[in-house]
Amino acid sequence: MVRIGIAASLMFAGSAGAVLAQAGPVRGDAAVATSGQASGPDFLARPFGAVRPLSSGIRLSGPPVQGALLRGKVPTGVVALDLDGVKVPLAEDGEFLLGFHRDAPTLGVLTVNFADGTVMAEPLAIEPRSWRREFIAIAARGGVPSEAFMARRKPELEMIAAARLRASDSTGWRQPFIWPATGRVSGIFGSQRVYAGEPGAFHSGVDVAGPTGTPIVAPADGVVILAAPTPFSLEGNLLMIDHGMGLNSAFLHLSSIDVKDGERVRQGQQIGRIGATGRATGPHLHWSMKWNDARIDPQNLVPAMSALGK
Numbered sequence: 095m096v097r098i099g100i101a102a103s104l105m106f107a108g109s110a111g112a113v114l115a116q117a118g119p120v121r122g123d124a125a126v127a128t129s130g131q132a133s134g135p136d137f138l139a140r141p142f143g144a145v146r147p148l149s150s151g152i153r154l155s156g157p158p159v160q161g162a163l164l165r166g167k168v169p170t171g172v173v174a175l176d177l178d179g180v181k182v183p184l185a186e187d188g189e190f191l192l193g194f195h196r197d198a199p200t201l202g203v204l205t206v207n208f209a210d211g212t213v214m215a216e217p218l219a220i221e222p223r224s225w226r227r228e229f230i231a232i233a234a235r236g237g238v239p240s241e242a243f244m245a246r247r248k249p250e251l252e253m254i255a256a257a258r259l260r261a262s263d264s265t266g267w268r269q270p271f272i273w274p275a276t277g278r279v280s281g282i283f284g285s286q287r288v289y290a291g292e293p294g295a296f297h298s299g300v301d302v303a304g305p306t307g308t309p310i311v312a313p314a315d316g317v318v319i320l321a322a323p324t325p326f327s328l329e330g331n332l333l334m335i336d337h338g339m340g341l342n343s344a345f346l347h348l349s350s351i352d353v354k355d356g357e358r359v360r361q362g363q364q365i366g367r368i369g370a371t372g373r374a375t376g377p378h379l380h381w382s383m384k385w386n387d388a389r390i391d392p393q394n395l396v397p398a399m400s401a402l403g404k
């Protein structure tokens with residue numbers, strides 16, 4: 095446990111070396127906290143008492159793992175929280191979400207601000223995951239994108255960025271998530287192709303194959319933050335839904351979008367249909383999720399597809 099004053103914490107935050115040097119006594123606690131069950135589909139339902147609290151009194155629903163999303167609760171008296179300098183939104187009851195990017199460093203630091211001005215730095219050991227890699231002998235196709243492509247792409251990226259800034263008051267983040275579509279999982283989160291030694295971008299979501307026109311439902315309550323008016327060059331018909339607390343979902347390649355921008359949706363409500371619009375080799379749903387800027391694995395939030403008999 096490291097309980098430090100504000101002045102000390104500023105020094106602390108300013109020097110990665112100091113964090114590592116002082117992390118020693120705390121890492122033991124972190125290790126205990128991370129030795130619980132692996133994160134699973136019931137992460138939202140798991141009682142907090144099942145996992146040992148961190149030194150600060152914060153409780154987490156599971157171990158920090160790359161690509162995972164955890165639910166947590168701060169003890170009374172905590173007024174603000176950040177993970178590696180990124181503000182963690184806190185609900186009125188002290189609950190919050192904590193997501194770990196696919197390539198998150200194996201040591202994170204939670205900075206915990208108490209009402210009395212005390213600041214604690216709580217190191218978190220983040221378990222690495224081994225991601226599927228496919229090695230391709232030839233160089234990637236493409237090369238430098240054309241001016242025409244960039245001219246079309248720029249406003250698309252701006253719309254996506256603007257959508258992500260639209261935080262809603264949705265409480266969908268508190269629900270156990272359901273699959274937006276069921277079927278064969280044809281692509282998994284985090285996988286990556288390496289072309290002649292050059293790694294390509296990792297796969298940012300999970301793919302579910304299905305015939306064009308198959309209904310897609312909202313995996314949890316939320317607010318529509320983007321319903322692409324025309325198909326985007328890569329994503330095709332793109333729909334984005336905010337679930338609150340920095341958590342959002344994107345649904346790509348749809349053949350139709352059945353909800354409107356700003357609309358509140360309920361878990362299980364039809365929001366669109368599977369398609370192959372944009373860059374897709376066949377009809378499937380690509381479902382990706384972000385918590386703040388962290389890309390997380392949607393399969394962490396839902397039951398195994400095999401458990402559904404699919």
Ligand SMILES: [Zn+2]
Binds near residue numbers: 297300301379380
């Ligand atoms: Zn995909």
